[in-house]
Amino acid sequence: MFDLSSELQFQTSRSSGPGGQNVNKVESKVEVRLNIPASQILNExxxxxxxxxxxxQLTTEGDLVVTSQESRSQMKNKELAVKKLYAVLTKAFEEPRVRKATKPTKASTLERLQTKRVASERKASRSRKNWED
Structure with missing residues (x-):
């Protein structure tokens, strides 16, 4: 792909969740920001x-923000956050596959009509009939 490391901004904070003393003391959560409009590496x-x-997923300023707090280690979370960012960008650049229009199969058409017929008969049986003898 391309190297965006010069344009990435990192911010650390305390991770949430269980972990006791480690969570309360260590800033292991990592947030990675990439300012899309100001990027020199990405073309228009x-x-x-x-x-x-x-x-x-973009902020009002146009930043793409990805966070990671899976690991107890700040360095590991930094690596994971960068990987997540690249994965998000890669997915954004992929062209979506165009769906080919297909006709419904005979079996599905028959099944649909059968279901409609059964429902119609069920509702017709609920109607009040003249019970005069």
Whole structure:
């Protein structure tokens, strides 16, 4: 792919969850930010794809933020966060496969019609009939 390490901003904080003294003392959670509009490495086409496909994951400034707190080690979390960021970017650049339109099979059509017929008969049987003898 490409090397974005010069444009990544790292921020650490205390991790959440169980862990006792380690969680309370050590800032092992890592947050990685990549400012998409200000990036010198990404071209305009790539920036557009990211902004369209990852719209919900971007901040108002256009930063892509990924966090990791799986490990007790800050370095391990840093590596994991960078891997996650690259995975998100790789997925954003992939072209979605175009779905081929297909006809419903005979079996599925017959099954649908049979289900409709049964439902119709069930509802018809609920109607009030003239019970006069």
């Amino acid at each position: 086409e790539q920036k557009q794809k990211i902004q369209q496909r990852l719209k919900s």
